Amino acid sequence: MGSLTPGERVPRRRPVWHIRPAAQIARHHTQLLCTAAGSSSSEAATARHTNSATAGQLDLIIGPMFAGKTSALLKRVNDLEAQGLTVVAIKSAKDTRYHASRLVTHDGQSRECFAASSLAEFKEHQASEYRASQAIAIDEAQFFPDLLEFCLEAAERDNKLVVVAGLSGDFRRKRFGEVLDLVPLDAIAGPLALSV
Ligand SMILES: Nc1ncnc2c1ncn2[C@@H]1O[C@H](COP(=O)(O)OP(=O)(O)O)[C@@H](O)[C@H]1O
Numbered sequence: 681m682g683s684l685t686p687g688e689r690v691p692r693r694r695p696v697w698h699i700r701p702a703a704q705i706a707r708h709h710t711q712l713l714c715t716a717a718g719s720s721s722s723e724a725a726t727a728r729h730t731n732s733a734t735a736g737q738l739d740l741i742i743g744p745m746f747a748g749k750t751s752a753l754l755k756r757v758n759d760l761e762a763q764g765l766t767v768v769a770i771k772s773a774k775d776t777r778y779h780a781s782r783l784v785t786h787d788g789q790s791r792e793c794f795a796a797s798s799l800a801e802f803k804e805h806q807a808s809e810y811r812a813s814q815a816i817a818i819d820e821a822q823f824f825p826d827l828l829e830f831c832l833e834a835a836e837r838d839n840k841l842v843v844v845a846g847l848s849g850d851f852r853r854k855r856f857g858e859v860l861d862l863v864p865l866d867a868i869a870g871p872l873a874l875s876v
């Protein structure tokens with residue numbers, strides 16, 4: 681960056697926080713969470729083995745609007761697919777700015793996705809895609825009313841890698857939806873790794 685002249689303001693950085701690794705799964709947590717979610721132990725056992733190829737993990741990409749969250753999510757999806765993982769992408773049906781059923785960045789990159797009003801709706805309508813997926817990418821996460829429950833089940837019970845992109849806050853600088861509720865899940869795995 682060049683030097684600033686007197687009175688010139690430092691350009692504001694727009695950080696996108698990548699938080700990972702998160703929620704690497706310990707079996708006793710899985711059991712506790714399955715019980716809390718009301719699953720029987722045999723359902724839980726079956727679910728735990730549906731995805732033996734991956735260990736459950738939750739990664740967060742959070743920041744303000746226009747920060748590059750969707751770009752980071754798309755890059756992650758591309759990287760995972762290049763590694764041979766089956767990835768499904770989901771966005772909130774509320775996000776119709778650029779396309780009804782594609783993830784689209786502000787500078788025009790895009791890919792197909794499922795649009796849903798809730799993550800339970802996605803699971804109900806795309807049950808086979810959910811089962812087959814090894815990784816799940818969620819964009820506009822702040823709009824999903826059942827984000828926390830879905831992420832816990834997908835990562836901890838079903839051993840999926842879940843990558844979540846969402847707003848770190850609303851225009852009032854207050855929490856937005858359940859995005860920030862995912863941050864403490866990292867504590868299950870150990871220390872947070874933050875990078876900008
Ligand atoms: N008004 C704009 N028009 C076109 N591109 C933009 C605009 N604002 C930001 N960008 C570019 O879009 C990208 C970020 O978009 P995106 O990943 O969709 O952000 P976010 O998901 O955080 O809102 C960056 O490359 C940025 O330079």
Ligand SMILES: Cc1cn([C@H]2C[C@H](O)[C@@H](COP(=O)(O)O)O2)c(=O)[nH]c1=O
Pocket residue numbers: 744745746749750775847849850851852
């Ligand atoms: C800050 C803020 C944002 N929104 C809406 C506006 C957009 O639909 C999304 C954010 O999209 P982006 O990909 O991060 O650019 O959230 C809102 O409804 N309320 C707010 O306070």
